[in-house]
Amino acid sequence: ALIRREDYRPFPWLVPQVSLAFRLGLEKTRVKSALTVNRNARADHSSTIRLNGDGLTPLEVTVDGEAINSWSLDGGDLMLTLAGDSHLIEIVTEIDPSANSQLMGLYASGGMLCTQCEAEGFRRITFFPDRPDVLSTYKVRMEGPRDAFPVLLSNGNCVARGEADDGTHWADWHDPWPKPSYLFALVAGDLVANRDTFITMSGRKVDLAIWVREGDLERTAHAMDSLKNSMKWDEEAFGREYDLDTFNIVAVSDFNMGAMENKGLNVFNTKYVLADRETATDGDYDAIEGVIGHEYFHNWSGNRVTCRDWFQLSLKEGFTVLRDQLFSADMGSAPVKRIEDVRILRSAQFPEDSGPLAHPIRPDSYREISNFYTATVYNKGAEVIRMMRTLAGPERFREGTDLYFERHDGEAATCEDFVRAIEDGAGLDLKQFRRWYEQAGTPKVSLRLEHQGDTATLHLEQTVPPTPGQPDKQPVPIPLRLALFDRKTGRHDGEQLVTLTETRQSFSFSGFSQPPVLSVNRGFSAPVSIERETAPEDLVFLAANDDDAFARYEAMQDLVVGHLRGLLSGSIGKAERGEGREAIGRAFAAVLADDSLDDLMRGELLILPGESYLAEQMLIADPAAIHAERESLKAWLGSTLEGEFAAVHERASAVESGNSPEAKGARKVKTQALVYLAAGAPERSAAMAAAQYDAADNMTDRQGALMVLTGLAGPERTHKLIDFYNRFRGNALVVDKWFALQSSSLHPQVLEHVKALAEHPDFTLKNPNRVRSLYMPFTGTARGFHAESGEGYRMIADLILALDPINPQTAARFVSPLGRWRRIEPVRAALLRAELERIAAAPGLSRDTHEQVSRSLG
Ligand code: ARG
Ligand code: ZN
Numbered sequence: 001a002l003i004r005r006e007d008y009r010p011f012p013w014l015v016p017q018v019s020l021a022f023r024l025g026l027e028k029t030r031v032k033s034a035l036t037v038n039r040n041a042r043a044d045h046s047s048t049i050r051l052n053g054d055g056l057t058p059l060e061v062t063v064d065g066e067a068i069n070s071w072s073l074d075g076g077d078l079m080l081t082l083a084g085d086s087h088l089i090e091i092v093t094e095i096d097p098s099a100n101s102q103l104m105g106l107y108a109s110g111g112m113l114c115t116q117c118e119a120e121g122f123r124r125i126t127f128f129p130d131r132p133d134v135l136s137t138y139k140v141r142m143e144g145p146r147d148a149f150p151v152l153l154s155n156g157n158c159v160a161r162g163e164a165d166d167g168t169h170w171a172d173w174h175d176p177w178p179k180p181s182y183l184f185a186l187v188a189g190d191l192v193a194n195r196d197t198f199i200t201m202s203g204r205k206v207d208l209a210i211w212v213r214e215g216d217l218e219r220t221a222h223a224m225d226s227l228k229n230s231m232k233w234d235e236e237a238f239g240r241e242y243d244l245d246t247f248n249i250v251a252v253s254d255f256n257m258g259a260m261e262n263k264g265l266n267v268f269n270t271k272y273v274l275a276d277r278e279t280a281t282d283g284d285y286d287a288i289e290g291v292i293g294h295e296y297f298h299n300w301s302g303n304r305v306t307c308r309d310w311f312q313l314s315l316k317e318g319f320t321v322l323r324d325q326l327f328s329a330d331m332g333s334a335p336v337k338r339i340e341d342v343r344i345l346r347s348a349q350f351p352e353d354s355g356p357l358a359h360p361i362r363p364d365s366y367r368e369i370s371n372f373y374t375a376t377v378y379n380k381g382a383e384v385i386r387m388m389r390t391l392a393g394p395e396r397f398r399e400g401t402d403l404y405f406e407r408h409d410g411e412a413a414t415c416e417d418f419v420r421a422i423e424d425g426a427g428l429d430l431k432q433f434r435r436w437y438e439q440a441g442t443p444k445v446s447l448r449l450e451h452q453g454d455t456a457t458l459h460l461e462q463t464v465p466p467t468p469g470q471p472d473k474q475p476v477p478i479p480l481r482l483a484l485f486d487r488k489t490g491r492h493d494g495e496q497l498v499t500l501t502e503t504r505q506s507f508s509f510s511g512f513s514q515p516p517v518l519s520v521n522r523g524f525s526a527p528v529s530i531e532r533e534t535a536p537e538d539l540v541f542l543a544a545n546d547d548d549a550f551a552r553y554e555a556m557q558d559l560v561v562g563h564l565r566g567l568l569s570g571s572i573g574k575a576e577r578g579e580g581r582e583a584i585g586r587a588f589a590a591v592l593a594d595d596s597l598d599d600l601m602r603g604e605l606l607i608l609p610g611e612s613y614l615a616e617q618m619l620i621a622d623p624a625a626i627h628a629e630r631e632s633l634k635a636w637l638g639s640t641l642e643g644e645f646a647a648v649h650e651r652a653s654a655v656e657s658g659n660s661p662e663a664k665g666a667r668k669v670k671t672q673a674l675v676y677l678a679a680g681a682p683e684r685s686a687a688m689a690a691a692q693y694d695a696a697d698n699m700t701d702r703q704g705a706l707m708v709l710t711g712l713a714g715p716e717r718t719h720k721l722i723d724f725y726n727r728f729r730g731n732a733l734v735v736d737k738w739f740a741l742q743s744s745s746l747h748p749q750v751l752e753h754v755k756a757l758a759e760h761p762d763f764t765l766k767n768p769n770r771v772r773s774l775y776m777p778f779t780g781t782a783r784g785f786h787a788e789s790g791e792g793y794r795m796i797a798d799l800i801l802a803l804d805p806i807n808p809q810t811a812a813r814f815v816s817p818l819g820r821w822r823r824i825e826p827v828r829a830a831l832l833r834a835e836l837e838r839i840a841a842a843p844g845l846s847r848d849t850h851e852q853v854s855r856s857l858g
Pocket of ligand 1: 118119256257259260261294295317370373
């Protein structure tokens with residue numbers, strides 16, 4: 001059934017208290033729940049109560065102590081009739097966690113028990129109003145065999161524990177903070193903890209623990225540092241203090257997503273906890289810091305203030321992503337972090353916004369909410385809130401968020417509540433701004449700079465493209481930070497903020513006797529795509545002179561995008577290819593030589609726009625042509641600048657390894673130099689890559705070298721892949737890398753490789769990390785996924801069909817790569833459509849996959 005935002009009604013009953021008693025077992029867990037229910041005076045009267053259930057049978061139901069038989073089941077939900085205004089409902093259910101391959105609800109992972117309840121997993125554990133606006137305090141009794149489950153954890157504080165003589169033990173957990181069911185969690189298993197403490201700003205001591213399997217303990221130090229940094233940062237940046245005596249994090253290896261912010265008991269994918277230099281890359285370290293921060297920040301933006309309904313998901317996710325972005329920016333290089341965030345937005349969210357799955361950050365309807373944990377809700381959601389911060393300025397924005405937390409603490413709020421709090425607290429008028437919540441699609445801004453006399457006039461025009469269900473759009477306010485550079489001095493007189501609110505608008509700037517060079521959307525102040533005709537020499541100027549790091553990066557990107565798009569669309573003849581390349585080559589040479597740049601930033605400036613972003617720039621894309629042109633430019637750069645890249649590689653190789661930004665930057669440019677050399681001078685680079693691999697004392701260098709080798713032919717490829725596997729075969733996260741390297745490679749036989757790897761003894765459809773590592777990178781390969789034969793598409797469709805009965809949530813994530821058919825050349829478009837139709841016709845498809853496939857077919 002289609003669920004609509006406009007149909008929201010408050011639940012007729014309040015459930016102030018919940019008691020849960022678990023008798024834990026891997027194959028059989030017995031759950032006894034006791035719910036105190038009171039009539040909700042602020043909702044429509046109803047004498048029945050609907051308690052959601054998914055795959056449950058009630059073994060016993062009592063109301064006020066009396067067993068009743070008058071219950072019924074309606075599509076899995078338990079329906080009870082209640083005579084009065086206030087009752088105690090008790091229900092017993094039994095579940096089999098070991099059979100739960102969906103990994104939603106209570107499930108077994110490598111001998112331990114854990115839960116994932118967001119969004120609608122709690123109903124797989126017990127009957128309950130499983131919706132985020134029903135807030136309750138939870139008391140949990142956990143009881144189970146001591147040898148199998150020596151550690152028993154749930155939300156809040158452990159208030160009692162004890163032993164029985166039959167080899168079982170128990171623990172009682174109380175969470176004093178009212179919460180919705182999606183924040184419930186329990187974990188039972190044989191785990192060890194890295195323990196630490198944190199003193200909050202008001203002087204309270206919090207016991208911290210990160211729980212992992214024995215043997216993984218040495219790899220938790222970075223996660224613990226990140227946690228303490230997060231707690232401190234949220235006090236300073238947002239005035240938010242932690243509110244329980246304990247904070248537990250558990251790492252599990254079977255997990256559908258990155259991590260989960262359950263109150264006081266965050267559950268994490270091992271990928272975002274475990275790291276040491278030998279097995280984790282610099283990117284992994286950054287991701288751990290970001291995700292630990294993200295989940296911790298949810299304690300306020302998500303838990304203390306939660307969501308009224310799932311249409312409001314961006315209320316917590318968009319805001320929390322913004323918070324984790326700001327945190328990571330403060331912990332490391334802010335400009336580099338901003339560039340990375342924009343790259344993610346453009347490669348993941350822009351395609352979503354221009355495809356069949358486009359939806360506003362606050363969707364209007366859904367069938368399966370798991371399908372809306374998207375780059376749009378998360379990352380575009382963060383950009384929308386960031387724009388409010390840009391409009392208000394950081395101090396006034398903080399007044400807005402303070403007001404939001406104060407006003408809505410303990411409530412289930414809406415996006416509208418958030419916007420109103422920012423309006424009132426920061427003193428903004430966000431009337432028109434609310435359209436950012438309503439409309440899908442990436443706004444396009446075309447601009448033209450005109451110069452006359454001493455005045456430069458900027459003419460802006462915006463269009464918000466039509467998206468499914470939204471043919472007509474209104475203009476949105478677009479805050480653009482800009483600067484006008486004097487060509488001679490290379491300087492500007494200060495940055496300005498202009499806000500485009502109309503469809504067409506012009507802004508004049510006087511005092512320019514010569515036409516200035518325009519730097520616009522600095523810091524990516526608005527999540528729009530800018531269309532402008534900029535002379536390559538102006539882009540080269542900005543790439544060299546702009547004092548805004550993002551704008552500098554953008555100038556490099558524009559230079560390359562303009563060149564490749566011109567060649568691909570035929571507006572630049574192949575004969576003129578050389579001219580464009582020369583300009584790009586000069587800009588690259590300048591970046592390689594510029595001593596004022598640190599290597600982390602240099603690394604950003606050397607990244608070519610990705611194939612999906614390039615495809616996004618074309619009305620109809622030919623993935624093979626995009627790949628060929630981009631690779632050819634890469635090869636040209638690699639051979640033209642062979643000496644420069646080799647010199648960078650040598651210089652960077654001499655930097656002592658370690659955790660410093662210098663060492664990290666050196667590792668980044670080192671592998672990048674190899675990447676260009678591999679394209680332009682394959683022989684030389686194979687030897688260099690093999691040497692880098694052998695010399696590596698850290699995973700960043702080793703993985704970088706192996707990535708380059710995996711794309712090349714020759715014996716080193718095989719040798720090093722075997723070496724890597726043998727070295728790390730016991731470490732699941734590194735074996736994931738081994739799969740991912742091969743499935744993302746530039747090797748012409750990538751498709752055959754993936755096919756063979758699916759038969760590897762270490763491959764399993766049961767583990768989401770393994771499935772993603774083999775197949776997600778593959779969906780980005782031009783030669784593999786987009787093979788003209790259609791075999792790549794078929795492989796992903798087969799995967800979806802095989803995975804759907806096991807883990808529908810993860811299966812449905814693979815539909816979107818197939819959904820791009822409207823924007824792809826006709827031969828591939830037909831092949832993609834045929835695969836989507838084949839999936840749609842399969843019997844017994846999950847709601848998750850069915851919704852994504854039918855939206856994709858449109
Ligand atoms: N709230 C989690 C986070 O972003 C994600 C959980 C998503 N779970 C799901 N089943 N879709 O931090
Ligand atoms: Zn989140």
